[in-house]
Amino acid sequence: MRMRKVLLSFVLLAAAAACDTGPKSGYGLRLPxxxxxxxxxxxxDKHCTSCHEVIGQEPLREGVDPEMTVYIGGLTTKIDTYGQLVTSVVNPSHKIAKTYRRDEFSSNGESAMRSYNDEMTVTELIDLVAFLQEQYEEFPDDSYYY
Ligand code: HEC
Structure with missing residues (x-):
């Protein structure tokens, strides 16, 4: 009986690992x-400040007329991997944290954050992610190991 339980947990673990690293997973994504x-x-320049306040970087918002306030950084975040951070910029509606499922922040599962994918270079994205990553405390520096 005990052996069966052990076996079952191995099977479940293997299945979970397969999901993380399957052909459609984000495993291996790493920007320079x-x-x-x-x-x-x-x-x-991209006016991210009109919706975001970066914790500890309040001067960024000086002179900005805010549309809404979604905090970035600190420990308040729902983001805890590098993959989630990149996703939150290029695919904001992929997963909207519970806190932001209210009308001011999203409607019908669509984030109020618009897409920048047609107006941002990959280099800008890379630099932006490097900046954002520094704002989160205890953020895993490199979540991907090959
Ligand atoms: C019109 C408002 C708006 C603008 C402009 C905007 N965002 Fe957002 N952003 C949101 C909302 C609303 C959320 C929370 C819902 C979600 O996950 O999409 C969010 C979430 C995020 C998050 C996840 C925050 C966390 O810790 O949970 C990041 C990172 C982010 N935005 C980056 C950016 C960047 C970078 C820009 C500029 C290129 C930008 N946003 C511009 C509205 C905006």
């Missing part, structure tokens, strides 16, 4: 090293 300072500038 970015430049956080340039990313900060992208954040300003």
């Amino acid at each position: 090293e970015g430049e956080p300072d340039r990313g900060r500038q992208v954040f300003i």
Whole structure:
């Protein structure tokens, strides 16, 4: 009986691991090293500040007339992997945290955050992610191991 339980947990573990690393998973996604300072500038230039307050970087919002306030950084976040961070920028509606399923932030599962995919270069994205990554405390620096 005990053996069966042990076996079953192995099977379940293997299944879970397969989901994380399957052909359609984000496993192995790794952007090149970015430049956080340039990313900060992208954040300003693309007006991310009209909806976001970056914890500890309040001056970024000076002179901005805010549309809404979604906090980025600190420990308050729902983001805990590198993959989730990249996803939150290029595919914001993929998964909307419970806190933001209210009308001001999303409607019918669509995030109020618009897509920047047609107006941002890959280099800008890389730098932006480097900047954002620095804002999160205890953020895993490199969640992907080959
Ligand atoms: C019109 C408002 C709006 C703009 C402009 C906007 N966002 Fe967002 N953003 C949101 C909302 C709403 C959420 C929360 C819902 C979701 O997950 O999409 C969010 C979530 C995020 C998150 C996840 C935050 C967390 O810790 O949970 C990141 C990172 C982010 N945005 C980055 C950006 C960047 C970078 C830009 C500029 C290129 C940007 N956003 C522009 C509305 C906006």
